Amino acid sequence: MTTPNTKVECVLNSLIRNYFKGSLLFSVQPEDAELMTWATQRAFLDATVHSELLKRYPVKNEFSKLFFKKLINFLEPYQEVHDDIYEFLCAAMKSESSDMFCYRHYVIGFDLQDIITIKETNNMVVNGTTGMRTWEAALMLADWALCNKNAFLHKNVLELGSGVGFTGITIAKHCKIKSLVLTDCHEDVLKAINENISINFHEYINANDNDMIEEERNSRPNIDAMMLDWNDDDEIPSCLVPDIVIGADIVYDPSILQPLCNVLERLFDRNVELEVYIASVIRNEDTFNDFLRILEKNDLSFCKISLECSKFIDWDYNNEQRCLLKIIRKNKNIILYERLLVSAPVSQPQISTFRHMR
Ligand SMILES: C[S@@+](CC[C@H](N)C(=O)[O-])C[C@H]1O[C@@H](n2cnc3c(N)ncnc32)[C@H](O)[C@@H]1O
Numbered sequence: 001m002t003t004p005n006t007k008v009e010c011v012l013n014s015l016i017r018n019y020f021k022g023s024l025l026f027s028v029q030p031e032d033a034e035l036m037t038w039a040t041q042r043a044f045l046d047a048t049v050h051s052e053l054l055k056r057y058p059v060k061n062e063f064s065k066l067f068f069k070k071l072i073n074f075l076e077p078y079q080e081v082h083d084d085i086y087e088f089l090c091a092a093m094k095s096e097s098s099d100m101f102c103y104r105h106y107v108i109g110f111d112l113q114d115i116i117t118i119k120e121t122n123n124m125v126v127n128g129t130t131g132m133r134t135w136e137a138a139l140m141l142a143d144w145a146l147c148n149k150n151a152f153l154h155k156n157v158l159e160l161g162s163g164v165g166f167t168g169i170t171i172a173k174h175c176k177i178k179s180l181v182l183t184d185c186h187e188d189v190l191k192a193i194n195e196n197i198s199i200n201f202h203e204y205i206n207a208n209d210n211d212m213i214e215e216e217r218n219s220r221p222n223i224d225a226m227m228l229d230w231n232d233d234d235e236i237p238s239c240l241v242p243d244i245v246i247g248a249d250i251v252y253d254p255s256i257l258q259p260l261c262n263v264l265e266r267l268f269d270r271n272v273e274l275e276v277y278i279a280s281v282i283r284n285e286d287t288f289n290d291f292l293r294i295l296e297k298n299d300l301s302f303c304k305i306s307l308e309c310s311k312f313i314d315w316d317y318n319n320e321q322r323c324l325l326k327i328i329r330k331n332k333n334i335i336l337y338e339r340l341l342v343s344a345p346v347s348q349p350q351i352s353t354f355r356h357m358r
Contacts, residue, residue: 003110008035012044013110015071017314019048020105020115022063022122028074036075041082047112049088053105057117057199060102065092100126104134106166108146108174109312116173117199119192120164130249131163131189137249137322138163139315141279142170144305144324146312149175151244151275158242159183160228160263161250165193167279168246169200170313177221181240183228193225230259233266242267245276251291252283261294268300268329276327277305281319288323301330 004013011032018026028036036044048054049064058064068089075081100121108114118134126132145152145167152175159168162182172180182193204220228236245267250260268274282288295302305324309317 007032008040011035012040012047013112015044016047016112017107019059019067020107021314022059022102022104024063024066024070026070028071030078033075033078036079038080038082041075041079041085045082045084045088053115053117057103057105057119059104060099060122061092061095061097063102065089068092106134106139106170106313108170116166116170117196118164118166118169119195119199127186127188129186129189130252131161131184131186132192134164134166135249135281136315136319137279137281138167139310139313140281140307140322141246141248141277141324142167143310143313143315144277144279144307145171145246146174152177154178155243156241157181157244157246158240158267160230160245160247160260161185162193162225163189163248165196165225167248169196171246172221172223173200176219179222180224181242182223182225184225185227185229185231187227190225190227197223197225228263230256230263233259233262236263236266238270240267241270242274243271245274247276247278249280251278251280251288254287254290257287257291257294261291261298261300264295264300264327265298272329272332274329276325278325278327280323280325282321282323295327299330300327302327 004010011028015026015028018024068085072081072085072089075085100123101119102121104118104120106116106118108116120134121132123132124130152171155177156179157168157171157177158181159165160183162168162184165182168180168182171177182197184190184193201223204223226237245264247260251257264276267276280288292302302325305326307317307322307324
């Protein structure tokens with residue numbers, strides 16, 4: 001099934017997407033429950049708990065129990081509930097699995113074959129880091145990128161504070177970029193990033209280069225993960241010269257705003273044309289405004305990109321407290337011009353180019 005056409009396909013698709021991403025925010029209206037026949041319930045089980053993907057990368061057992069109980073409550077008044085649904089729930093109730101980690105499967109658009117699988121937790125903080133789960137801003141930024149693929153075409157992308165890596169991995173899978181470096185400052189987070197890279201790019205990792213046609217080989221982005229602590233901006237390897245920097249939910253701690261800005265400064269020094277996109281859910285306006293002030297002070301200019309609704313990835317667009325910033329270097333055209341002067345004697349055409357750029 002790709003894009004759902006009929007009412008029953010829509011109901012099924014929505015249930016599957018909610019189950020995949022570990023969400024209990026679903027409901028089944030009475031008229032939809034009427035459509036959930038025995039065969040449709042079977043189709044739901046086949047697409048979820050009986051699928052190879054879910055057998056290999058299961059969702060959290062606790063969540064499964066709650067999901068199936070809720071589903072049964074919706075169905076029971078209107079339908080004979082499939083035996084296998086009861087059976088699955090009983091097995092889940094007996095299981096004592098209490099693993100902190102689970103897998104979430106984020107469907108891109110409606111295509112149930114187009115999935116980003118992320119190993120993560122439900123917890124806000126694990127071992128002193130907030131990086132072990134996918135945050136709302138990560139969904140928002142990835143959705144915006146999928147709506148603006150051209151901005152990423154053949155670009156070298158660097159992600160700051162990647163957490164478990166959802167945004168970068170989604171962009172690498174869908175935006176025809178040249179390379180992606182996912183970064184974070186926490187060892188456990190980097191381990192999770194590497195696992196998530198392996199899960200989502202196993203076909204790259206296992207592919208034999210010789211079996212691939214050249215076009216295929218050239219279209220594969222280079223993907224890497226590395227330690228990058230904003231407090232150690234002087235240790236950023238000199239080979240790291242991105243065209244685009246992305247970051248989701250990284251503006252939250254007043255103590256790291258200046259270090260974060262220092263990292264951006266370093267990267268702008270390496271590429272004056274750099275574009276930075278930072279997505280935030282604003283929990284504390286003072287902290288966020290402080291960040292904007294620090295950007296200004298550091299000669300960086302920003303604009304807020306408006307986001308109206310979600311298109312390919314669900315995120316909560318009803319929450320007004322969010323912002324996607326595009327940051328560029330102020331006076332970049334002057335800097336470019338100055339560099340031009342150093343590299344070549346001024347001639348008339350260069351001056352006119354400069355005027356045009358301004
Ligand atoms: C709220 S999480 C966001 C994770 C991910 N971008 C997302 O939105 O799902 C913030 C991330 O920033 C990272 N971080 C915090 N301080 C950092 C620092 N000084 N240097 C590098 N990364 C840092 C954390 O380890 C964590 O992964």
